[in-house]
Amino acid sequence: MNQLELLSPAGDLQIFKAVVDAGADAVYFGGDLFGARAYAKNFTIDEAAEAIKYAHLHGRKAYLTVNTLLKNLEIEERLYPYLKAYVENGIDAFIVQDFGVFNFIREYFPDTHVHVSTQCSLCTGHGAKFFEDLGAKRIVTARELSIAEIAAIHKQCPELEIESFIHGALCVCYSGQCLMSSILGGRSGNRGRCAQPCRLPYEAFDEGGKKLKKKGNYILSPKDFCTINHLPEMIEAGVMSFKIEGRMKQLSYATGVVSVYRKYIDEYLYKGAKNYSVSEEDIQKLLDFGNRSGFTDLYLNKHNGPEMITFEAPSHTKTEVSATPAVNASKIKVDCRVRAVLGEEFQVTFTDGNEHKGFASGNIIEAASKKPTTKEDIEKAVSGLGNTIFEMGRLIIDCDEDIFLPVSVIKNARRDAIEALTKELSGSNEAPTINDFKPYKFVGNNQTQASSFVTISTKEQLEAVVAVGGIDRLAVPFNLFDEAINAFDGEVYIYLPTVLREDCLAKLKIDDRAAGVIAASFDELGWLHDLGYDSEKIIVDHRLYTFNNRSVNSFRKLDYGMDCIPYELSLKELKHRDNARSQMIVYSRIPMMVTANCTVKNTVGCKKNNDRITIVDRKNENLVVQCNCDYCYNTIYNSKKYIAFDMKNELLGLGIKEFRLDFTVEDFKETKNILKLYKDSFIEGNNFRYNEDYTKGHLRRGVE
Numbered sequence: 001m002n003q004l005e006l007l008s009p010a011g012d013l014q015i016f017k018a019v020v021d022a023g024a025d026a027v028y029f030g031g032d033l034f035g036a037r038a039y040a041k042n043f044t045i046d047e048a049a050e051a052i053k054y055a056h057l058h059g060r061k062a063y064l065t066v067n068t069l070l071k072n073l074e075i076e077e078r079l080y081p082y083l084k085a086y087v088e089n090g091i092d093a094f095i096v097q098d099f100g101v102f103n104f105i106r107e108y109f110p111d112t113h114v115h116v117s118t119q120c121s122l123c124t125g126h127g128a129k130f131f132e133d134l135g136a137k138r139i140v141t142a143r144e145l146s147i148a149e150i151a152a153i154h155k156q157c158p159e160l161e162i163e164s165f166i167h168g169a170l171c172v173c174y175s176g177q178c179l180m181s182s183i184l185g186g187r188s189g190n191r192g193r194c195a196q197p198c199r200l201p202y203e204a205f206d207e208g209g210k211k212l213k214k215k216g217n218y219i220l221s222p223k224d225f226c227t228i229n230h231l232p233e234m235i236e237a238g239v240m241s242f243k244i245e246g247r248m249k250q251l252s253y254a255t256g257v258v259s260v261y262r263k264y265i266d267e268y269l270y271k272g273a274k275n276y277s278v279s280e281e282d283i284q285k286l287l288d289f290g291n292r293s294g295f296t297d298l299y300l301n302k303h304n305g306p307e308m309i310t311f312e313a314p315s316h317t318k319t320e321v322s323a324t325p326a327v328n329a330s331k332i333k334v335d336c337r338v339r340a341v342l343g344e345e346f347q348v349t350f351t352d353g354n355e356h357k358g359f360a361s362g363n364i365i366e367a368a369s370k371k372p373t374t375k376e377d378i379e380k381a382v383s384g385l386g387n388t389i390f391e392m393g394r395l396i397i398d399c400d401e402d403i404f405l406p407v408s409v410i411k412n413a414r415r416d417a418i419e420a421l422t423k424e425l426s427g428s429n430e431a432p433t434i435n436d437f438k439p440y441k442f443v444g445n446n447q448t449q450a451s452s453f454v455t456i457s458t459k460e461q462l463e464a465v466v467a468v469g470g471i472d473r474l475a476v477p478f479n480l481f482d483e484a485i486n487a488f489d490g491e492v493y494i495y496l497p498t499v500l501r502e503d504c505l506a507k508l509k510i511d512d513r514a515a516g517v518i519a520a521s522f523d524e525l526g527w528l529h530d531l532g533y534d535s536e537k538i539i540v541d542h543r544l545y546t547f548n549n550r551s552v553n554s555f556r557k558l559d560y561g562m563d564c565i566p567y568e569l570s571l572k573e574l575k576h577r578d579n580a581r582s583q584m585i586v587y588s589r590i591p592m593m594v595t596a597n598c599t600v601k602n603t604v605g606c607k608k609n610n611d612r613i614t615i616v617d618r619k620n621e622n623l624v625v626q627c628n629c630d631y632c633y634n635t636i637y638n639s640k641k642y643i644a645f646d647m648k649n650e651l652l653g654l655g656i657k658e659f660r661l662d663f664t665v666e667d668f669k670e671t672k673n674i675l676k677l678y679k680d681s682f683i684e685g686n687n688f689r690y691n692e693d694y695t696k697g698h699l700r701r702g703v704e
Contacts, residue, residue: 009247016051021330022255023262026061049089056426061092067117069547080437100550111432113137119176125156126526144596154238168245170222173593180592188703202615216311226295232273256289306602331391340399348413358421362413368404381410445655453660461663464671491515497631535559570702586644588662589637640695645681646688
């Protein structure tokens with residue numbers, strides 16, 4: 001088993017030092033670029049350098065969050081010098097979401113560890129193995145996983161470090177799969193700017209328009225996560241890093257939560273699982289440090305349920321706690337040995353008890369002509385550690401009598417030895433590999449005659465596609481494949497589910513008659529690789545975020561046939577993206593959330609019947625919530641249709657290989673009408689006319 005790690009967040013330098021002193025084994029924080037908390041204070045490089053040094057001096061680690069999606073100009077012009085500064089200051093690992101950034105770090109900073117963010121929604125050992133084979137040191141599991149699922153990942157990847165969240169706020173959506181804040185308000189969670197629309201009230205209506213009775217209107221707002229009672233099970237499942245959420249939390253919260261979890265991790269290590277017991281007093285402390293309508297630990301043993309939702313306004317309850325630990329700056333106890341022998345160099349050696357050593361020498365010691373230097377004089381001069389991070393333990397002085405040493409020589413040797421020990425403890429003696437940067441060369445897109453691709457979800461949508469005709473390729477869920485292959489005159493692909501969980505692996509099948517598959521997750525890419533499936537037949541879905549040319553190229557190096565352009569890029573940005581082997585969606589109901597917790601179950605009950613409800617927000621927008629009971633997740637779709645048919649000329653100039661229409665919640669008539677509109681305006685070039693309100697997503701506005 002790897003050594004267990006308690007991992008704390010830190011929003012500023014003061015909190016960083018305080019959580020180290022409170023017992024954190026490692027600290028994660030954000031710099032001034034590319035972190036998922038863009039509105040947090042975050043660290044300057046000078047503050048980060050001080051924080052990293054402080055951590056290393058105490059034998060702890062420091063991780064930088066680089067867990068947003070990057071645009072081409074950012075990754076080509078700003079990322080290298082930004083990361084290089086942190087590598088030079090000894091950062092232990094980068095936490096990463098963007099696949100292009102992941103491979104960027106592996107190429108230019110190969111000695112620096114990469115941790116795959118929870119934003120990648122990893123749920124199975126297949127996804128974990130996918131990243132392990134590419135050089136990941138650690139994965140951060142999806143928050144939705146049970147203890148059994150974590151154990152399955154560990155069994156499949158026993159050498160890969162597993163980090164899991166143990167305390168703090170929960171996203172209702174699978175992390176990295178949320179576009180709600182981006183589409184509704186222009187603030188992208190994938191860019192660190194989430195406006196948290198999940199914390200707002202919603203009315204709910206069934207398919208007949210009847211208002212549903214609920215405990216409250218905050219039906220997308222989860223309680224805070226607390227796993228303090230389950231630490232032994234998580235440890236034995238293979239979790240080695242226990243992550244607390246909260247880079248925007250205050251000092252008292254950070255140090256208080258760390259101190260409680262430190263106590264119980266240590267209790268497990270000393271007493272074992274059989275004698276593990278959490279006191280009611282400590283549970284209350286955690287509640288008092290801050291909670292959102294109480295705590296939940298539901299995901300650890302159940303897939304979903306209403307007991308994890310606040311239902312009422314999720315104000316963050318906090319009580320002033322007199323028991324909050326007052327944390328003083330930690331001092332490192334060191335032993336010192338001094339050798340002052342006539343005719344030899346004066347020598348000072350500091351050791352920390354863990355085989356770290358700092359040594360310095362001074363002048364050749366001469367005989368005293370007048371007043372000799374006494375043992376007491378040496379002790380006084382060498383013990384002056386007050387302004388350092390160290391405190392004196394044992395002091396052993398070997399010295400002759402009647403010798404002379406200037407006090408300045410003793411103090412200089414003491415200072416040099418402490419500096420040497422500091423360098424060894426902080427790792428600054430070890431220079432990590434940094435390779436020279438080479439800009440990614442993109443020569444531009446060539447206009448092409450793009451083909452047409454349609455994805456469907458239901459039998460009546462299939463009937464509409466067949467009735468209208470004119471579509472080159474079709475993708476269907478596996479349960480519709482037999483009907484599609486017989487009815488559709490063209491290539492048929494299998495569209496894999498948005499989320500792949502351990503208990504659904506047995507349901508997945510690949511039919512040899514399929515032209516290929518659309519993979520919507522890293523778990524599916526890993527699963528297909530483990531099957532030996534031909535990569536050229538795989539389309540990398542928009543949910544895998546080929547935001548920049550580095551990510552596009554990273555997938556192509558793995559020989560995937562095509563990718564699909566993500567929703568958050570603007571036309572201006574797409575001009576600088578390599579689209580030669582890309583699909584672009586020109587019609588859909590944009591999927592804004594994918595949730596394990598079932599909003600349908602929480603309102604009308606679980607019928608395992610692929611039910612659908614509508615939720616209505618404060619602006620009277622109607623958002624469809626669709627169950628996928630085969631794989632047990634909900635998808636929340638935008639109220640407005642996303643249509644780009646009237647932008648044909650602009651899109652053709654982007655060099656896109658294939659235009660794609662995604663049908664999800666549409667009936668036969670609506671599907672047929674949209675297909676006819678596409679053929680009329682986009683294929684045949686007639687004037688675009690559409691009477692309903694619709695959106696062009698981010699094609700004009702983009703995201704910050």
